[in-house]
Amino acid sequence: MRKTRKTLGLLALACAGLVLATATAPAALALSTPQVEQGSLVSAKKIKSLSAAEIAAYLRESKFPVPPKAQGADLYAVVYRTVGVDGSPTTASGTVAVPHKSRKDLWTVSYEHGTTATRAYVGSMDEGDGRAVPMMFAAAGFIAVAPDYLGLGTGPGFHPYMDHASEASATVDLLRAARSLATGQGRRLSGDVLVTGFSQGGTATMAVGRQLQAGPGLGFRLRGLAPISGPYEVQHVQFPELIAERLDPRTSAFYLAYWTASMNRLHHFYDSPAEAFQDPAVEALYDGNHTFDEIIAGLPASPLDVLTPKFQQWYLNPSGAVLKALETNDDTCSSWRPRVPVRLFAARGDREVVARNSRNCLRDLRRHGTDATLTDVGDIGHMDSPLAAMPTVLRWFTDLR
Structure with missing residues (x-):
């Protein structure tokens, strides 16, 4: 689920008269009419x-x-209008990559990034996969987008981590914004959309696909999904593995605390951080301004030392608000039948997001009759899995087009 700056390193139609920057125009613009x-x-x-x-x-x-x-x-850093988790108007940011030569019937690719708790560590503000992946697909002749998600980049407020409804709405609205930008440059989009993403972005990929398929009035046609190393079953797979300390302890502590702080804002698990965290100061680490290294330095070395015993048991035997949060977001593979092919990727050596998440997702998709496959990218770690999977994703998306 994790993404850090160092690890991945370089790792709606337009209104009448709207003209956006071209390759020879000024580098920045602000739309004059809200x-x-x-x-x-x-x-x-x-x-x-x-x-x-x-x-x-x-x-x-x-x-x-x-x-x-x-x-x-x-490559453009864009700000666009969307809605918050409560449906109220807000803004979000992301990147849009536009190829130089291709102009007609362009397919669009959306890339959903992995976990970051730092608002500056996203494509609109920093080097990393939120820039490199869209540029890769643009080099292949696609329009490509990468949402920062709500509350990251220049988006106001907190990031609703692992809230798949807002990941989907922020992505669909970025697709609309990209369509406006491209149309203003005289490009013609086909409306065909392919979606891929890594870790948190793996589950987001499935959520975006579900929304696109359910909303033909959006003007987009879903064509294929390629999620990589997603935590599709937090309740039945991820939490038991984390709390049993069978995964990398440092990143397990990071994910567990992040999910708890985020979901409390949406589903109200506690009134005081001391109810959930053995060290109440942990919650403040997830304000969007701390770096990954700063957060890790402020966390205990084991996930068992993050939560109070009461909350550990609540997560292992969920009920009430915790169960609602899990059931709301653990359904990206089980609650719908994609009418497009799905190509899952996972690494058997992953000690952050176990491959059983992907195996269970494959099982659910095939039960629905979906054309789905799972590729094991090897005995490698979590952060290496997108690099191993992306050559296949690129070839497959190009073949689909």
Whole structure:
């Protein structure tokens, strides 16, 4: 579920008269007429413009594959209108990558990033997979987007970590914003959308697919899903493994505390942090401003030392608010039947998000009759799994197009 800056390193239609920046136009713009509808652009700032040779070098450095016959692309940091977890208007940020040459009937790819508790460690603000992956797909001739999600990047408030409804709505509204940006540059989008994502973004991939398939009025057609190493079953797989200390203890403590602090804001588990955390100061680490290293330094070395005994038992035998939070978000594989192919990826060596999550997701999808497969990318760690999976995802998405 984790994403850090160092580890992944370089790792709605437009209103009449709307004209956005092109490759030769100024690097930044702010739309002069405020929009109120979901997915309307607030601003779009060009943060990269790379030639074919430059993008190939950039992708090689970031360890992502270089598409055959790669073309240059522009990358924008955008701010757009969306809704919060309570349905009220808010804004979110993300990145949009636009290929230099391809102009007609462009397919769109959405990339859902993995866990970060630091608002600055997302594509609109920092180098990492939120920039490299969209540029990879743009080099292959796609329009590509990567949402920061609510409360990260320049989005106000706290990030509702692992809340799949808001991950989906923030992504769909970014797709609308990207359509406006592309249309303003004279590009013609086909409306076909492919979705991939890693870790937290694996479950987000499935949630986005569900929303796109359920909403034909959005003007998009879901074509394929490629989730990587997602925690699809927090209740029955992830929590038991974490609390039994069968996974990496440091990152387990990070995830457990993050999920607790986030879900309390949405489902109200406790009135005081002391009810849930053995050290009540843990909650304040997840304010969006602490770095991963700072959070880890403030956490105990074991997940068993994060929660009070009462909350450990509540998570192992959930009821009430905890059960509602789990059931609301543990259904991205089981609650619907994708009418498009799904290609799951997981690593058998993963000690952060166990591969059994993906095996159970595959089971649920096949029970529904979905065309689904699972690829084991090897005896490697969690953070290596997207790098191992992405060459296959790129080839498959290109073949689907």
